[in-house]
Amino acid sequence: RHKFWETQPVGQFKDIGDSSLPEGPIELPTPLSEVKQEPYNLPDNYEWVTCDINPEEMCDEVYNLLTFNYVEDDENMFRFNYSKEFLRWALQPPGYFRSWHIGVRVKSSKKMVAFITGIPARIRVRDEVVHMAEINFLCVHKKLRTKRLAPVMIKEVTRRVHLENMWQAAYTAGIVLPTPIATCQYWHRSLNPKKLIDVGFSRLGARMTMSRTIKLYKLPESTITPGFRKMEIHDVPAVTRLIRNYLSHFVVSPDFDENDVEHWLLPKEDVIDSYLVESPETHEVTDFCSFYTLPSTILGHQSYSILKAAYSFYNVSTVTPLLQLMNDALIVAKQKDYDVFNALDVMQNETFLRELKFGPGDGKLHYYLYNYRMQHALKPSELGLVLL
Ligand code: YNC
Ligand code: MG
Incomplete structure (x- = not known):
């Protein structure tokens, strides 16, 4: 075979x-x-x-x-x-x-x-x-x-x-090979539903009109959480502590140090976006969210040639509920004109996907290790790893 x-x-x-x-x-x-x-x-x-x-x-x-x-x-x-x-x-x-x-x-x-x-x-x-x-x-x-x-x-x-x-x-x-350590699924949150429907990325739901659909996916103009701001270079130590502690709860995850966090999580325009919550009272960094930018070419369409997609990367919530944090991530992605926000069902993502109006994609993403056997396949929620 x-x-x-x-x-x-x-x-x-x-x-x-x-x-x-x-x-x-x-x-x-x-x-x-x-x-x-x-x-x-x-x-x-x-x-x-x-x-x-x-x-x-x-x-x-x-x-x-x-x-x-x-x-x-x-x-x-x-x-x-x-x-x-x-x-x-x-x-x-x-x-x-x-x-x-x-x-x-x-x-x-x-x-x-x-x-x-x-x-x-x-x-x-x-x-x-x-x-x-x-x-x-x-x-x-x-x-x-x-x-x-x-x-x-x-x-x-x-x-x-x-x-x-x-x-x-x-x-x-995306294909099955010997042998996945986990099988995950992408979920998609429409930010620009009209374009997504026009290009065939999504379809108008049953008993839905375009204007009802646009209203369904509407987001606030600005973020909600007090102290929500872009990550900066001086945040690297605090973000490293936050993320190391969070990732330690999963069966498989990267072992990030401060150099890794600076490289992988410090914002880079049109590549990686990272936001955190700094408590207005204590100035502690309590929550973090990030997404990377990966556009797709739209093949053979008259009016559109690029789909602008954000992909959820690493998110950590300790004080702000994850649902609210990710809603703020959706709001900034919308402000920045992304058409869609994608997330895998890894880590604790299942706790916000449905409520924040993500829909399941078709096709799976299989994770593999080379020269390392796992006794059992992991659940997506046991995986703390996102590859690009
Ligand atoms: C694939 N994606 O099963 P068998 S993902 C691994 N990953 O071998 P041929 C793949 N293996 O089944 P083609 C694979 N796709 O007979 C196919 N294979 O044992 C296996 N697509 O080779 C396949 N990029 O050259 C079969 O196939 C054998 O001409 C067939 O080339 C495949 O980056 C491919 O989807 C994917 O460009 C290059 O279809 C081509 O079809 C293509 O006859 C579009 O190959 C782009 C695409 C894949 C994205 C990715 C991860 C790759 C992981 C590779 C495995 C790494 C192992 C660890 C190495 C380091 C170890 C240490 C220490
Ligand atoms: Mg070939």
Whole structure:
């Protein structure tokens, strides 16, 4: 069934429910001297390229490959359109390895036709912190699909991760592979219902008119919680304490330190937005919410070409109810002209989704670990991890 994945150290379908298999690494690390020193072979006309996405030219090549060939919805109406600034943010966290940003070019024309990336992350599983790679942006040009290039890309990034003495990875995919550690669902909150209906993202509900729909999704002009404001650089220590404590309650989560929080959560225009609640009395930071910006190209529509989407990232409530905090997040997203606010059913998100008028999406997002077996699949609410 899975000619490639059957050969890899991942939980196999045949082992589901086998309680004799322990949780944790599947294979032990090998001495670094035994890691293959040369890249895997590509078909004759192709060559590996390590991508430096800082110069505009190289970033453009990656951006264009992804813009025309990356993830689409099931009905091929929308395709992710990660911005260049987003890619630089997503791929250059503290301690990143340039060697993990891997492209494939056609030798003759130098055209970039495939891509895969890893970034380092400390991921906590129960009470163990594991140094892992987060693998993302696996993409093969549409004209080169189903030629078994993806397994070569995956083996090459694995080799380069091993060369840095890391032996585990985390990744998400819309398809089922051996074997998800959790299966999550996206929920969508309309901010601009008229456009969403016009472009076919959503449909007018039964017995609903356009004007009733617009009224249903209407939000206040400004945020409600006193002390709600944008996160600033001096907030990094307080936000780190808040988020570390919150994430410790989930089975799987990142182990963020202050450097990680500065990189991943400090606001960056049109990339990452973060807000917090500073108590007007004590000046304590009590609550936090964040979302990243990931537009989608609308495929073949007359009047609209881009859907502007916000994606819920990490949210922490200790004093402001989570529902009110997320309502304020919706209000700022609306002020900033996003069309839709998306959230997975991870962490405590289920406690606000229905009440804040999110609707369930079609399609699932499966979470995976490489070379780390879990005894049971987790519930989405046990996951404290959001990948980009
Ligand atoms: C996928 N998304 O099952 P079997 S998500 C992993 N993740 O192998 P071919 C995938 N594996 O089943 P194509 C996968 N999609 O025979 C397919 N596969 O064992 C497996 N789409 O290869 C598949 N991006 O080259 C099969 O397929 C084998 O030409 C078939 O290429 C696939 O980034 C793809 O959805 C996805 O660009 C590149 O369809 C292509 O179809 C494409 O014949 C649109 O491949 C964009 C898209 C995927 C987004 C993502 C996470 C990737 C995780 C990869 C696994 C990482 C493992 C950990 C490595 C480090 C380890 C350490 C230490
Ligand atoms: Mg292929």
